[in-house]
Amino acid sequence: MIESENVEALLAQLSTDIWTSRKYRSLDLPLETLRDLLEQELTKGRSGNAALQAVREKLHNIVAPYLGDPDYPAAAFMLDKAVQSGDSETIKAACHEIMATHASTKERIPWLETFYPQLWSVTGTPGSVLDLACGLHPFGLPWMGLPLETQYHAYDLHTPRIELISHFLQLLGRAPLAIVQDILVSPPKVQADVALFFKEAHRFEQRQKGCNRPFFEALNVRWLLVSLPAADLSGHHSMIDRQRSLMDSILTGLDWPVQELLIGNELVFCIRKI
Numbered sequence: 001m002i003e004s005e006n007v008e009a010l011l012a013q014l015s016t017d018i019w020t021s022r023k024y025r026s027l028d029l030p031l032e033t034l035r036d037l038l039e040q041e042l043t044k045g046r047s048g049n050a051a052l053q054a055v056r057e058k059l060h061n062i063v064a065p066y067l068g069d070p071d072y073p074a075a076a077f078m079l080d081k082a083v084q085s086g087d088s089e090t091i092k093a094a095c096h097e098i099m100a101t102h103a104s105t106k107e108r109i110p111w112l113e114t115f116y117p118q119l120w121s122v123t124g125t126p127g128s129v130l131d132l133a134c135g136l137h138p139f140g141l142p143w144m145g146l147p148l149e150t151q152y153h154a155y156d157l158h159t160p161r162i163e164l165i166s167h168f169l170q171l172l173g174r175a176p177l178a179i180v181q182d183i184l185v186s187p188p189k190v191q192a193d194v195a196l197f198f199k200e201a202h203r204f205e206q207r208q209k210g211c212n213r214p215f216f217e218a219l220n221v222r223w224l225l226v227s228l229p230a231a232d233l234s235g236h237h238s239m240i241d242r243q244r245s246l247m248d249s250i251l252t253g254l255d256w257p258v259q260e261l262l263i264g265n266e267l268v269f270c271i272r273k274i
């Protein structure tokens with residue numbers, strides 16, 4: 001049993017530390033994330049400084065600043081100019097440049113032309129999408145072939161990323177459905193045709209072992225597409241068997257058909273939920 005006074009005092013200390021630190025202060029991370037991480041550590045029996053230290057280590061892995069970031073104001077300016085030009089190739093070039101600043105999207109760039117047709121050949125072209133833990137993935141929209149009416153909901157806990165995505169959606173004439181939300185603490189309730197959960201399920205397991213299954217169950221979607229890296233960042237070691245056994249352990253006993261796609265370095269599990 002953890003005492004709520006103790007949690008509140010530690011949470012106040014943690015949030016002041018995080019929100020004023022050079023590393024995190026511009027990110028405006030949700031309080032619900034800090035509270036959840038702290039409560040997890042206290043439940044494990046850690047107290048005081050040991051709990052705070054464990055939360056900082058977890059946060060480093062969740063936010064993953066080492067994967068890269070664009071210069072956000074410069075990226076917004078570049079998008080303004082590109083969209084003003086009215087030239088689709090200029091818009092794609094700006095999106096390329098932004099996606100190349102983060103390891104997850106950078107890896108996908110060589111496969112963009114074929115990536116989405118393969119996904120939609122399984123799910124059908126969606127009328128609504130949830131992009132969960134989206135990172136910079138919404139800058140792939142010019143390759144997705146989705147009509148303007150398609151509702152594109154993007155979620156991340158990194159505020160500058162979400163603000164840039166929201167700006168981009170508006171420039172494209174789309175509804176600005178980009179939201180700062182911790183999707184593990186508060187899984188989106190929005191009904192959608194397809195949810196994309198790319199390159200994050202293995203990190204979710206590190207954050208909280210066993211959390212993926214209840215998270216998948218909570219989503220109100222027909223299709224859940226979960227991708228995991230097929231090889232390590234060096235590209236030398238296959239991770240396919242490891243990722244299959246992770247997905248097997250998450251989905252065991254659930255009556256959801258799964259179809260696999262291997263596209264570039266991404267193994268996509270297409271899960272038919274409903």
Ligand SMILES: C[S@@+](CC[C@H](N)C(=O)[O-])C[C@H]1O[C@@H](n2cnc3c(N)ncnc32)[C@H](O)[C@@H]1O
Nearest residue numbers: 104105133134135137156157182183184198199
């Ligand atoms: C490895 S990147 C993957 C980005 C994107 N899905 C892709 O494949 O291009 C992980 C992203 O998930 C976000 N993230 C991690 N945990 C999250 C959570 N619980 N709720 C919302 N976003 C989260 C991080 O801020 C980061 O932008």
